[in-house]
Amino acid sequence: MAPEKAIQPAGDDDVRRAPSPQPHGEIEDLKEKQHQLDAAAEFVRVHQDEYGEITPEEERRVLRKIDMRLMPIMLVTITLAAVDKIVISNAALYGMQTDTGLVGQLYSWSGSIFYFGYLKLPVGKLLGTSCIIWSAIVTLMAATHNPPGIMVLRFLMGALEAPLFPACSIITVMWYKRSEQPIRTAIWFSGLSSLVTGIVSYGIGHTNTAVAPWRLLFIVLGGFTFLWSIFITIMLPDSPIKNKFLNEREKYVAIMRIKNNMTGTESKEFKFYQVREALTDWKTWPLVIFALCINIPNGGLVTFAAQIVSGLGYSKLNTTLLGMPTGVVMTLGAWSLAYPASRIKNIRCILAAGSCLIPLTCCILMMKLPRSNQQGLLASYYCFYFYWAPYVTVTSLPFANTSGHTKKTTINALMFIAYCVANIIAPQFFIAKEAPSYGTGYHAILGFISAGICMLGVYAVGIRFENIKREKFEAEQRAAGVDVDAEREAEALLDKTDREKLYFRYLY
Template sequence: MGAANEKGTVDVQMTKVSSNEDHTNADLDAGAKYLMEHSEHADYTEQEAQRVLRKIDWILMPVMTLATTIGAADKIVISNAAAYGMKEGLNLVGNQYSWIGSIFYFGYLIMELPANMILLKLPVGKAFFISYLAWNIVLMCMGAANNFAQMGALRFLLGMGEAFLSPTCAVIIAMFYKKSEQPFRTAICFSGFSSLITGILSYAVGHASTKIDNWRLLFIVFGCLTILVTTCIFFVIPDSPMTCSWLNERQRYIAIDRTMENRTGIQNRKLKQYQFMEAIKDWKTWIIGVFALCNNISNGALVTFAAQIVTGLGYSPLNTTLLGMPTGLFMTGSSCIIALPSYFYPKKYRTISAFIICLVPLICCILMMKLNEKTGLLISYYFFYFYWGPYVCMISLSFANTAGQSKKTVVNAVNFTSYCISNIIAPQFFIASQAPSYPTGYNAILGFTSGSLLCIAIYGVGCILENKRRDKEYGSAEANVDPDLDALDLTDKEKERWFRYVW
């Protein structure tokens, strides 16, 4: 360790941590502590590990995917509700509908940092259940709104409830899966299947003949569906692998041990100010933040104005709900295409595939502005949804490349704060008087998507150069692993002798 001490204060701090038993016990990652206390299960086979992985996949992933799908469906269903007469029912004028879309993300933005702090300090599964239940109640109440003020207030509260959704799923995936396994699970969890649900239910509600307005009925039906998902969350989503009720003690050990190679930790509830400062000073934090801001201009626009864009092509409201269904397949497909290289090269080429896929929405944006032929516009509209794949990929990379629980909290908060800001401003580019061509909106998407491409390139090149610097300074990562220090809640910078970034 002496040679490492000459390289700077980071290694000096690691020496202090290693030599102070009390401090080590306080900083010990909860997963590493569990392994030490249950070492009798250390002798397990690869076949056992695969069985545990399959069990996690078949129990955890369906519920998480369903939860995120329903959460995303709400943001899409407001567009279908508008097609079914919500604007007229609420007497919306001017750009009030755009603000109905934006105000959701004000609530999300305000609650984002508190939500991440709650997830750091309190049991993850229980916090997720309570927030999802509150979100469910607000969703059903939206069917009773009578004016802009009431709907705006409910959308604001809905955003506060949903602020827990994405961070929780990202934390759970980081707990249960290896870095090489995370991209596909993240792609599935944050898939675009919501459009299939909204399309089918919206089409069915559109044929309903009741005393309740169809747009109001739409919110009520979605609220009832969400009750089922909330129940599943209560019984399935765990606080951590150490307390997972549907894994026995040996399976918990295996689940934790197989992910220790991530070197990002499982859980540590101690709030560390120095990790907060390190996250703020880390260039990767802000590159991903700017990327999330740029990339989600497309999301904010399409979520709020998807139905208006399609009806502007000349389709009826009912047909619009059906034509929106394939968009989810394109969103999910783009995520899976980007994740594919991770199976063959677990630590390389993700940014390259994300960059290539990000070119697709850029091209489609130009086509949407230039084409006049109806079929060509619809095809371009579908491929526009490839914007989602790069976002899922880069958020997954951000988690894979961040060690230290407090640092993860800050990085997570920055990512989703950028997501909120982007979704707040995006609908404002789609000016009501410019319908159905929305030139200002498409020009904004074109500019911000170009910014996304630049951020992807900077992030990938930056990680490559940093890895080369560490290899040159310390040698091979595997040759420098210190198991005692690796088990502590340290950051990727503190572990730089053996931590290398995925790019």
């Protein structure tokens, strides 16, 4: 039977002849029997006759409701997680290293070990529960007295925060169109943590209590994170189908909005062949390598932020305030790339590669400017944080270019592992005896960012050739009388991979 051919897994670079057109109902019935429908496709199949056409105003109204519910929750949660992670830098400034014996490369390992915990990578969205437990771990940091205690708690924090990034990534894919994903990713991936850390640290630095300021930092931030975790446990929806803030009609609209993504939404069935495809798909690895390369600055600069700034000759209290503009640079940088990325097709790799030149230049300045040029070094340090913009921009590419729930989850995990590995190894390049210039660290960053730019070039060129091949195939099918639009409509919400969806187009 003709449709059987269209739904078999495709091999590498395999473009096959599409099936002959068939009635839409027959195609859907066949695919339902073969368990091809994901949860969203099943919901549409049940309700499509009941709900009919969707107006543009109705779609905009549902999008506003989705934004109002999801964006604040993801933004605050990501920010708090980053605050809890990076506050160790200011805690070190307030005497944690002296009180606990966390000296030399032991401090570097306290930065790295967090990401060993991140590699736990639990599957599923247990965000609220994880948040509750990690807030308790943050609070317990105040009770540590030696390096082993800090290492254990930092490892556990990483393990408990592990669901955060994968969850927010999957949420973005499930709820938003491909054109909307860059802006939404930039919103929830904003670098506001340094603003929160700076304000809280500066305030605590003025306290005069029996509790050491660095211990008070962990108590205050852990308590606030705990309160927020209760809120998100109640308010964060599971999916466009499983939520309480949209009615049934609005759920239908939410699903139909993202139908043309052709990436599906959610499937409870684990499909091993999709894991295999993710691992053997050439498109996976340039992005994974880029994620590793661009996060070397993240692992180094974030862990040693206070040490770098104080090394320029600033006092402890001033250092806490001078760290705040880094979050502004990260956020504005990501937002500045998100808008053109969402409006202009196939510009994301060019934007990301071009913006990598900014941290590349700053890296050279941090190495070459004389230590007496305090203002020049501080300005270079601030602009260095523009590295976040290309990372956020590229993060939206696997969202847009991957179909099949298991394949999406696998690639998401690989990107996250790359992020973790980068943050594990980066602090080791910042050698204590080289402070405050950290020459080895900056040389490492220079090399990794350069390699990342090369990976973006490989990805963009490869994707362009992939699309040309698919466009040629589609033209042949149309010339042969195949109803391509009907075929594309039939496969849009199926839990099949982008390779298997013959009319899928990639972005770059």
